Amino acid sequence: MIISSANDYREAAQRRLPPFLFHYIDGGAYAEYTLKRNVEDLSKIALRQRVLNDMSQLSLETQLFDETLSMPVALSPVGLTGMYARRGEVQAAVAADKKGIPFTLSTVSVCPIEEVAPAIQRPMWFQLYVLRDRGFMKNALERAKAAGCSTLVFTVDMPVPGARYRDAHSGMSGPNAAMRRYMQSCFHPHWAWNVGLLGRPHDLGNISKYLGKPTGLEDYIGWLGNNFDPSISWKDLEWIREFWDGPMVIKGILDPEDAKDAVRFGADGIVVSNHGGRQLDGVLSSARALPPIADAVKGDIKILADSGIRNGLDVVRMLALGADTCMLGRAFVYALGAAGGEGVANLLELIDKEMRVAMTLTGAKTIADITADCLVNLDKVLAE
Numbered sequence: 001m002i003i004s005s006a007n008d009y010r011e012a013a014q015r016r017l018p019p020f021l022f023h024y025i026d027g028g029a030y031a032e033y034t035l036k037r038n039v040e041d042l043s044k045i046a047l048r049q050r051v052l053n054d055m056s057q058l059s060l061e062t063q064l065f066d067e068t069l070s071m072p073v074a075l076s077p078v079g080l081t082g083m084y085a086r087r088g089e090v091q092a093a094v095a096a097d098k099k100g101i102p103f104t105l106s107t108v109s110v111c112p113i114e115e116v117a118p119a120i121q122r123p124m125w126f127q128l129y130v131l132r133d134r135g136f137m138k139n140a141l142e143r144a145k146a147a148g149c150s151t152l153v154f155t156v157d158m159p160v161p162g163a164r165y166r167d168a169h170s171g172m173s174g175p176n177a178a179m180r181r182y183m184q185s186c187f188h189p190h191w192a193w194n195v196g197l198l199g200r201p202h203d204l205g206n207i208s209k210y211l212g213k214p215t216g217l218e219d220y221i222g223w224l225g226n227n228f229d230p231s232i233s234w235k236d237l238e239w240i241r242e243f244w245d246g247p248m249v250i251k252g253i254l255d256p257e258d259a260k261d262a263v264r265f266g267a268d269g270i271v272v273s274n275h276g277g278r279q280l281d282g283v284l285s286s287a288r289a290l291p292p293i294a295d296a297v298k299g300d301i302k303i304l305a306d307s308g309i310r311n312g313l314d315v316v317r318m319l320a321l322g323a324d325t326c327m328l329g330r331a332f333v334y335a336l337g338a339a340g341g342e343g344v345a346n347l348l349e350l351i352d353k354e355m356r357v358a359m360t361l362t363g364a365k366t367i368a369d370i371t372a373d374c375l376v377n378l379d380k381v382l383a384e
């Protein structure tokens with residue numbers, strides 16, 4: 001199969017992966033309206049073409065929290081990435097590292113912090129959920145620090161998990177789930193051999209280390225499900241500050257008032273995100289939520305954005321709407337599921353090239369040049 005985009009990787013991943021894994025990554029919450037809007041709203045934003053400006057020297061480099069990024073992109077935390085390729089988090093982290101961009105390890109990764117961080121040169125980012133078990137949170141922060149992680153991404157849009165209909169139908173959860181997953185694996189022998197067998201253990205690596213016993217998919221649904229904490233408030237973030245002195249980024253902001261609170265709290269960054277449409281279906285797409293947030297806090301705090309970004313043009317659009325850096329979720333996992341770490345590396349090169357085309361034809365020579373001036377009729381396009 002010829003691969004020229006994240007969508008091609010999506011199709012290739014669908015063929016290679018057992019359905020329960022494909023739908024876990026591909027699906028969203030409830031009727032998946034927000035998931036669709038994330039992608040559609042971004043692709044509708046019109047770029048403003050400019051020509052004859054000698055665009056032979058472009059720079060995609062950017063600075064974020066004292067780190068130099070070869071382009072303004074980081075990989076979002078995605079739980080169970082290690083199920084999509086053999087020791088998948090390590091493979092994805094190595095690809096990001098070679099490209100010169102940050103990889104964020106999820107709380108609920110397959111590979112633990114101690115396996116991924118030493119595999120790469122640049123410091124890893126670590127994502128933490130607020131969980132009832134504060135002992136786990138403290139333990140995870142201490143381990144992330146000991147492993148040299150630079151930035152904490154604190155996800156706040158999951159005080160309760162959203163309902164994902166596809167998971168119940170695919171065998172990820174629901175009746176006879178384990179049997180259904182086993183049967184699906186038998187019909188996907190490449191995955192079954194390479195990942196199902198040779199990629200073991202399929203623990204929730206960070207949680208097994210804390211509990212001192214092996215964990216698995218059932219604990220993902222059980223332990224984690226019981227541990228989400230709806231009582232979370234800004235006070236809990238004060239508590240975390242005691243254990244984390246590096247940059248702290250709050251992920252899951254969709255409203256300017258919450259963004260202002262993040263500035264007041266003293267966070268170093270926010271991620272404008274609706275969790276890829278996996279939490280509250282019906283909320284705004286990130287592309288629509290971002291401009292008023294940027295109006296409220298741009299310059300006071302670093303603004304990262306994810307949800308719906310599938311190519312380099314989308315990255316340029318998000319930057320023009322006010323983001324400082326973008327994050328990729330599904331796009332990199334599709335590539336990982338289809339072609340392992342090489343797939344992720346290739347996807348990042350595609351995004352680099354697409355960004356260069358978009359910058360050349362909008363007249364932006366540097367990342368700082370990507371502003372609302374690169375867009376046409378912003379208000380009109382977004383009001384539609």
Ligand SMILES: Cc1cc2nc3c(=O)[nH]c(=O)nc-3n(C[C@H](O)[C@H](O)[C@H](O)COP(=O)(O)O)c2cc1C
Binds near residue numbers: 026077108155306330
């Ligand atoms: C399968 C899957 C698992 C995810 N797991 C996590 C997670 O463990 N922690 C987290 O903060 N966000 C998680 N997210 C959300 C992503 O970090 C990111 O916000 C989202 O994927 C961005 O949308 P996109 O996939 O359209 O790019 C997950 C997303 C997906 C698709």
